[in-house]
Amino acid sequence: MSPTLILSIIAAYFVVLFIIGKVTSKGADNESFFIGNKNSPWWVVAFGMIGTSLSGVTFISVPGWVGTSQFSYMQMVLGYLVGYTVIATVLMPLYYRLNLTSIYTYLDDRFGRYSYKTGASFFLLSRTIGAAFRLYLVAGVLQLTIFDAWRVPFIVTVIATIVFIWLYTYEGGIKTIIWTDTLQTLFMLLAVVFTVAIISQELSFGFSEMVSTIRGSDYSKIFFFEDVNHPKYFWKQFIAGAFISIVMTGLDQDMMQKNLSCKNIGEAQKNMFSFSIVLVFVNLFFLALGALLYLFATAKGISIPDKTDNLYPLLATSGELPIIVGILFILGLVAAAYSSADSALAALTTSACVDILDIEKKPKNDQTKLRKKVHVIMSAILVLTIMIFKWVNDESVISAVFRVAGYTYGPLLGLYAFGLFTKLNVRDKLVPFICLASPVITYIINANSEAWLGGYKFGFELLVLNGALTFIGLLAISKRLEAKLA
Secondary structure, rough: OOHHHHHHHHHHHHHHHHHHHHHHHHOOOOHHHHHHHEHHHHHHHHHHHHHHHHHHHHHHHHHHHHHHHHOOHHHHHOOOOHHHHHHHHHHHHHHHOOOOOOOOOOHHHHHHHHHHHHHHHHHHHHHHHHHHHHHHHHHHHHHHHHHOOOOOOOHHHHHHHHHHHHHHOOOOOHHHHHHHHHHHHHHHHHHHHHHHHHHOOOOOOOOHHHHHHHHHHOOOOOOOOOOOOOOHHHHHHHHHHHHHHHHHHHHHHHHHHHHOEEHHHHHHHHHHHHHHHHHHHHHHHHHHHHHHHHHHHHHHOOOOOOOHHHHHHHHOOOOOOOHHHHHHHHHHHHHHHHHHHHHHHHHHHHHHHHHHHHHHHOOHHHHHHHHEEEEHHHHHHHHHHHHHHHHHHHOHHHHHHHHHHHOOOOOHHHHHHHHHHOOOOHHHHHHHHHHHHHHHHHHHHHOOHHHHHHOOOOOOHHHHHHHHHHHHHHHHHHHHHHHHHH
16 A cells, blocks of 8 residues: 555545544533543443553454464453453442542542642553554654655654644543544444455455364463463453453543443443443454454464564555455554554543643643643653553564563552452552552562463553552551550
């Protein structure tokens, strides 16, 4: 595919997004930006959340991951169902009962100001890194398929990517994103369905033959019970999936902001349950796409790239498949990436304004100006983080996202677990030290686990360890425990 054609497709796509942004932002204020005036239809939120949850990472990295991890990712996806059930039945009723704009306000009510600011800060760090990982992947593909040929520096590609997001979200925020994400999820799912159909046709597979070939291949193994020390061991991934969904959805302002825009808790729960069930089948479809990509490359004698994230982009845009696959790939990738990134930027702006800058305490006339300034600043921080990641990254992006989540979301998991499941209070001023120490101790244990734990290797369950260490630390500084010891 020529760079000009790819750029034309992206430009046409953004024209549609800008039109939606213009229509939905009419009469928008800070309440519209932060929680969509609590008037979002639950089924629209549920459908749009599929794209936000999957993002460009799933679109590229999950199919590429199949070569080394088979279908083991489904073990985590099954764990997600447990996590989403906890979110719908425990966390969301709490958020609606307290009528929260930012979910981290709960920490202020439960523990105090230091705990509140600590929780919000860990979210800002976590989501900034996560959004940067995802956008890095997309910017890299755009660089490879368009801008390298024009000798455009990577940083210019990154800045342009962020600017486009800012342009259609800076007025309407979450009110706009609810609708743009619905469109983007539709494009992403259509892209992967048609790509699977076309590759199957290229390999002369009917539907049943495609299913049986994937099932009989080396790529289709889902369950791994053989070696408890292996990172792909079932219970490690299942439990990690449950906790990852709790922290990366239920304790994440980005994902919860959309749920809080529903009219009431009943509609929000409908959204969460329907979204979680559909997500299982969508992820299975992405893994099937990955298996087909590897089977196609093998059948045609095409070398697998060293960085498997590049397999799908390579096959889609190199002319090995019909040009429609390349067009679908570009549309699907941009849709997947921007449905995640736009809501992340809105959530980062919301948390910075509400949790860190106390925007609700500012004069009414200054609130909108402050929110728009923060929106620009968060955009600039994303650009900087993406460039840092480009300099240091050497692994699959989806693996990097979950590994970093284990360190940055762990303290949030510990804080909320302690608040919800104990009646103890804590010495609030010491909470930041506990939340900083837990990831450090987790890193040390992970680095030495094979020597200390009889050959045990941690996978994504590092998150659980980090959360448990935070919980234990909070227990050590709890006021009731302190009184008993005295």
